[in-house]
Amino acid sequence: MNTGIWFRGDLRRLDNPAVTAALESSRAHDSEAVVHALYIACPKQWELHDWAPIKIDLLWRHLEQFRQELAEFGILLDIEIADDWRAAPKTVLQFCQRHQLSQVHANAEYPVHEQRRDRAVGKWLTDNECSLQLHHGLLLVPPVVKTQQGNVYQKFTPFNRAWREHLALTGIAPLKSWNRITQPLQLEPMPTCPGPRRDSSTWVVGEENCRRALQRYIEEHVQDYDAERDFPALDTTSRLSPYWELGCLGPVTAARALQKLSPEFPYGLEQGADTWLTELAWREFYQHLMCHIPRLSYGKAFQQHTDAFPWRDAKDDFQRWCDGQTGFPIVDAGMRQLKHEGWMHNRVRMIVANFLVKDLRIDWRKGERYFMQNLIDGSFPANNGGWQWSASTGTDAVPYFRVFNPTRQSEKVDPDGSYIRKWIPELRDCPTKQIHAPMLWLQASGNSDYPAPMVDHSEAREAFLSAFKAL
CATH class of the missing domain: 1.10.579.10 (DNA Cyclobutane Dipyrimidine Photolyase, subunit A, domain 3)
Structure with missing residues (x-):
């Protein structure tokens, strides 16, 4: 079975279940098999969703570095430009037909428009003897955590408790690594970025650099996070938030780094690391709410x-x-x-x-x-x-x-x-x-x-x- 990858807000190779699934399928009989991947840049969608020019610049710089890193592992990333997500079904289908793929793996995204896009793509592929397989690679805990009555958590404190209990029960997925291929793939030139850009060069890009920044923060600063996080002049927060947003880093990677600090993870952490983990829980709390409460995607108040x-x-x-x-x-x-x-x-x-x-x-x-x-x-x-x-x-x-x-x-x-x-x-x-x-x-x-x-x-x-x- 020829399988591919559709990257969205998960621009990384490691701790990415969509990548892992595609590689396991494609490399079952040939460790050097080329795996095709797709990223769709949608400038009108960026405008509709109010993307900042500096965020677009960071994305494009990261894509340029990331596709080179992927090529070393036999993953060939196509970057297609389409006006908005209405073009996604046709673009993904053409990608599959071009590379003779029968299956595409991607990680689920949770706001209403993203869910609607994925349903449309899935239908187009199914109608053309292909399939879209979605994974939960954007979150440590997928949006299945509910109260005992089966309702969505609407307060953070009980959510955080249940989120940690789920994490303790399921554990952290082991790191799945792959060897570089013998001969890295040759790449076509990057297309011109279709959106407005503002210089983001003070921020590193590339998966390896982002992982180093995470590791450095965990080793040097996370122990002081609780004591120093409220003082902006100290500037000792992680500054990793752009990488969570674009998916250059995965929450599982962060959890695995914290797990080394406590054998009872997600419990037993010292105060700084524990408070930082709580901030990751806040991020996931809002993702869960977006999944379950559609009106939040339409500018409506929760109350x-x-x-x-x-x-x-x-x-x-x-x-x-x-x-x-x-x-x-x-x-x-x-x-x-x-x-x-x-x-x-x-x-x-x-x-x-x-x-x-x-x-x-x-x-x-x-x-x-x-x-x-x-x-x-x-x-x-x-x-x-x-x-x-x-x-x-x-x-x-x-x-x-x-x-x-x-x-x-x-x-x-x-x-x-x-x-x-x-x-x-x-x-x-x-x-x-x-x-x-x-x-x-x-x-x-x-x-x-x-x-x-x-x-x-x-x-x-x-x-x-x-x-x-x-x-």
Whole structure:
């Protein structure tokens, strides 16, 4: 049986069940057999899903390196360009016919549009005497974890408990490795990237480099994750999120690295590693919700009654938030980091999101979209889940009456102002005692380069609480 691989958000060779299944089938009688693989680039789909140009650039750089790595193992990757996913059935079928394949392996993706695409492809292939075999290679735990009543978990804490129990029961799949072929395959030139690009060269690409970055983080920093993760100036979080999103790294690879730290895995880890594992569980929680609750793919709130909230239509205020000109230093530092790097520290993401929806009362969907349009690690399930968490509209929502005070948050996460000074040059000379609320210093020094706070936080908080309580 001639089998192939359809890569999507799983651009890696190791710990990829679709790759393993195709190789096992193709190499059963010939260890040098060429395995054909496909990646479909869809520029209109990227635009529809608000992919950031820096994310597109990282993808294209990784594809160029990845196809060379695959060729050393006898996997020949075709990169086809199609406008959007409506072309996927025809493109995959033509790929199968071109290489005389009777079966294609891929890893399931969970939002509504992805599921619809895969059903359409599966039908086209079946109608033409071929088949699509889907695996669960994007997750450590497939979306089968349910409550005792058979319902989807809607709170993270019990989900995390059940997720770990499932992981302990099933264990971590052993690493399946393959030898390089005798003569690496010759490759055609890469096609020109069909989408807008922004330089991502500060981020490594290629599966081997991504795996080294993961290993280095586990060995050198994960033990400090719990103690340091809330301090953006330290910059000691893993920065691996773009690689989870594109699938350059697999969650099984991360779990296997953590397993070496505790024979009782997923239990028995020290605090830093255990907290980092919990962050992987959060990522999977949002993937599970996307699979089971279709309305999340259509811009709807998880808590449906909150769709009636009277958000402000305030274009100028939204633009000031985007530009990092709110007058709240921690908010502005985060937004300027996003604009400059295409990335933002996770704790600061929570602060800027909370400010937009609760101080400015601007619809969380606008912030969600702006993040996706700028983040190198933009993940639809995680981004949607995070924004709804901040807006108190989602599952496991922060109670609506919990409203972050941006000044208190700033004092807590950036106590000496190092992060603020890095991203707001207007405040580099501001004394530490005043940097979180610098207006008096700005007035005394005659500095008019940095704006005054655009809202009174206490008044904004009361206005939000009043409006939300009315729901």
